[in-house]
Amino acid sequence: MPSVEHWLVKTEPNVYSIDDLARDRSTDWSGVRNYQARNFLKAMAVGDQVLIYHSNAEPPGIVGVGVVLKEATPDRTQFDPKSELFDPKASQAAPRWFCPEIKFVQKLKKQVSLGELRGCKALAELVLLQRGSRLSVIPVSEKHFQTILEL
DNA sequence: GCCAACGTTGGC
DNA sequence: GCCAACGTTGGC
DSSP states (O other), X not given: OOOOOEEEEEXXXXXXXXXXXXXXXXXXXXXXXXXXXXXXXXHOOTTOEEEEEXXXXXXXXXXXXXXXXXXXXXXXGGGOTTXXXXXXXXXXXXXXXXXXXXXXXXXXXXXXXXHHHHHOGGGTTOGGGSTTOOOSEEXXXXXXXXXXXXX
């Protein structure tokens, strides 16, 4: 299995934006409740680079960069009955959901919109752009990562 | 294990 | 707000 070192994570800016991350310096990337996305979160290693994407935004697009500060640990929100993210099927002994800690690196001077990504031929294979990709955590090749930063 | 019903995501 | 594309749930 190839070692993946670049990722893209989605967040809704009205829930947690790149500016929130810049203010907090780092955060537990909690709240992911999709198994495939979870598996990617668990695969993240310290030092991996992460593109931050704003979904449900106007316009949607990539807005910044982070780096993995700590590998995934159990997502505490799954144990909290008062949290909307509470999962009654999870237990301390058998946690279902995990989150890494992601540190702010930079906010892009100019966001790269979804439209611009689609317009870039070199990014045609980016998972984000493939049909109906709703996955909130996506592996990105180094080539694509660099291409996006150059946009 | 199948699949219909339902819920969610996220662009538009 | 609409709706296509998925994911999940639960009856059988």
